[in-house]
Amino acid sequence: MVRQRPVLSGGLRAVLDRHAQASQFEHEAWAEAMLRLANVNAGPGALLAAFRVCALIPARPGALARSAAALAAATDVCRAAGAHAVRAVLDARADLAQRFTALPDGDEAAWWRGMVRIAREAPTCIDAAAGTSGRIVATCGTGNFEAFVAAGLRAVADPARRLAFFALEDPEARRVLDRLSGQITFSTMQRRLSAYAAALWGQAPPMREAAVVGEGSPERRTTISSGIVRVPDVFRTVPPGRVPALYRATVAHATAHLALGEPRFDPAKLKPVQIVLVGLIEDARIEALAMRRFPGLFHLWAPFHTAEPSTLKTVPILLERLARALFDPAYEDHDGLVSKGRTLFRAEADLSDPGLSRRIGSLLGNDIGQMRIQFNAKLHVVDPVYRDDNLGLWTLPPPPPDAAVEQLDLAVESARIERETTPDGETPDRNDPEPELDDSLGLARAVKPDDRGVVVAHYSEWDAGAGLERPDWTTIREVEPTPASTHALDAALARDPGLRMRVERLVRAARVGRPTRLRRQPDGLDLDLDAAIDAAKALRTGEIPDERIHERKVMRTRDLAVLVLIDVSESTRDLVPAAGVSIIDIEKCAVAVLAEAMDALGDMCALRAFSSDGREDVRVTRVKDFDQRFDQVARARLSGLQPQLSTRIGAALRHAGAELDPRAATRRIVIALTDGAPSDIDVPNPTDLVDDARRAVLSLRSRGIDVFGITLDPSDQGSGADVFGRTNHMPVRRIEDLPSRLSELYFRVARR
């Protein structure tokens, strides 16, 4: 090949010189990889670049093998994205080699994997990625390149945005980079911060990450809106060492507003500068009150007040100085406005009166107005950096004064942007495992999917009228879950921390395994006193004593498989008057708590939702499978369950049994969560379905599968006890108790 293209020989010579000590075997492998690259028509330019890359790899044992691996990856890139792309990538690699002297093997492989993945899944982006890979690697390390690529491909589907992402022009890309670089961001601190807020004030407001702003727009501050604190993900202007303190300062300030502040001000008749000043005075008032309660907060906030007296008189500088003067009694500033503000503030007898902020703020605002200095409300950013933008102080949206329109518009607009970006951009993973029912069951007949879902099985049903079992009477269809935002679920769980705590404790108790004493054992560490005494008695009376006088302690281990059936029939749409939410929401909450617990314990657990529309259409949704974790995907699926249709519980139970049958576990359990009133459109008499469900329960029990029923049955009219049997039936009268009852039941049954 080289003979045909003399231009390549120089490159080849350089590589061979560099790796002269490598073994014959390595040389051959490398040459083969090189040839393969040439054979996919990479073109001379790319081949030269490849030679250059190989020559740049430091000569060490195994270096040539590494080069060969890199060439193989380059070949893949070429196949997927063409000669031009592979050249760009090889150039980028050479560039990388010059920047970073030695890359560890694993990192190099990760980098190549990332490139191959882009080439395969987003070939148009490969040029951009090759161009920015140096920057990406510089920020978060070579090893994280693959993670960056994965995040980009997952987060953004739109081709134009993908291109922007890999060119690092998309704000999302910066956020991913920040996260990968191990920088301390709000998300890494969040748990600590909400615990901090809770410790201070007794309760933690919900905190979220504020939406990312694009480059060029003014910096974002924390925002408080409707009780939710939105904190910027990263503060770029602050040195990394001070970031944790800054987050604490931010949270302490924002929660002080919520804990000590008053209901909102009305911005009517206020000029923009007055609005800003009222906010500033209110900040000072809140902080003074907070420091009266927690004197240590002074040391937390003080380092961020950096304004110094100067002759510059722009509004932002004056405001910052005023903020410091009001905050720090030791700060000296003789500017007229600043000292006037301070005097007015100090003259207030009662700091707990929120009206003072408005009074002083409007006065000072007039003063600034008379000083005739420019103030641009649109570009104004609150300083010091830990303070929030004070938009939460104002009632929005009243008919605002003309001058403030833009600013308030900005606020409304930004709130809208946030609303769009806050729901998790979780993309559900599409590679659902195949249905577990196999042909050996003799029941599964996979049929082409139609709009009602994939037919996975047929089951018989008991016909009470005819007194016979009708074979293949019901059809189970598996319906794709529709993932939805988990926010409502998370919020519902967060509302009752005590519940989680109780369940966590159950988990802990169950995980340890209960020590059990085995008495009258032939051997063991301890003597069984009762047995020993019996033995001694027997000896004395001349009888032959029982020699099993020892006692052993064993830890019971858990080995169980649980399938939770969730009733999502139309009746679960009903509102629970006491809780103000629908039954299905409480069901979801209960199931989430239980699934979390089981996940923590490592118990095999699957979640299925069921509903039905006649015997031909019993729908089952896989929320979670036995070997899946209860992760964000499963949560999203759980959140997406919608009430629909009717309850044909017998068929669902039989299906649950068929799924549990092949599971190897000492205990196999079905927990059915239903309203206890089976019904379906094609069955005129619901008691027929009750009879059928009871038969289904009995048939499962005969196969060693325990069925427990929890019925949401406030009026005690359901047939839960008839279906599940009295001992295995647990009616829940107060539906809002369901979450704790469900977990309790689980732990009770799983202990036996």
Added chain:
Amino acid sequence: MLLRCDRNTDAIQPYLVGLWTIGSSTKNERTRQANGTMDAYLVKTEPYYRPTANEIALFEAAYRDRLPVMLKGPTGCGKTRFIEHMAWKLRRPLVTVAAHEDMTAADLAGRFLLAPEGTVWHDGPLTLAVRRGAICYLDEIVEARQDTTVVIHPLTDARRVLPLDKRNELVEAHPDFQLTISYNPGYQSAVKDLKESTKQRFVAIEFHYPEPEIEAEIVAREARADSRLASLLVDIGARSRNLRGHGLDEGASTRMLIHTARLVGNGIPLEAAVQSGIVLPITDDRDVREALTSAIAACLG
């Protein structure tokens, strides 16, 4: 081990006896039980107890009719101190049993022990209190196995008897005998909960951490600390109690605050004492620890 009738008898006996700590002295023990007094169980000096509500009056009223009492409350809020105080006040001996996971009914009621001359019955602490008219205090009763707690049932209703089935004896309770249990509702769960039938036998007195001023008074008194330090520690304690449900199962108890104040009293700087006395023992979770430390820093000023 294979035992044969005659040959091994001598070999096994010392072995069996050696396993019981008091095995060899059972005869003396029995004499002591028969003739001895309950002096050892009397509370001699007044234990400091600062009432926070009507708990003393309640307990006295319950004791007048020997009603069983349940003290509910988080750990370290003064339940044990209260019962000691009441025993002192009522001049009754106090038998305390700390329940544990492996406690059997025999640990409460008593058992046969082996002595060289044969088996000897040894009263358990509960039987002792029943016979001699003491207050029996079962600490953290939920920790005990559920079957164990059933032995107290006949004692806590109108029967007031303790059946010792192994001895075939029915012990009538002494007129002064009274049963008190403590119960930490923090453990309330399906796994660790009292049976309904047990719960319903008791008069309950609920304990909380005292109001800040009273708690500061207690800390100051118990640790001989000045009142400023005491109120500061109580404020710090309140921060940690706020974290209940946010990563902590329980906040710092009054006992913990007292220990911290004692550390300070012995010359440890306040920050270090708070760290060792409160933050480090209470949690191993780094996030919670850091949040708590920051919140405490806000209190220190």
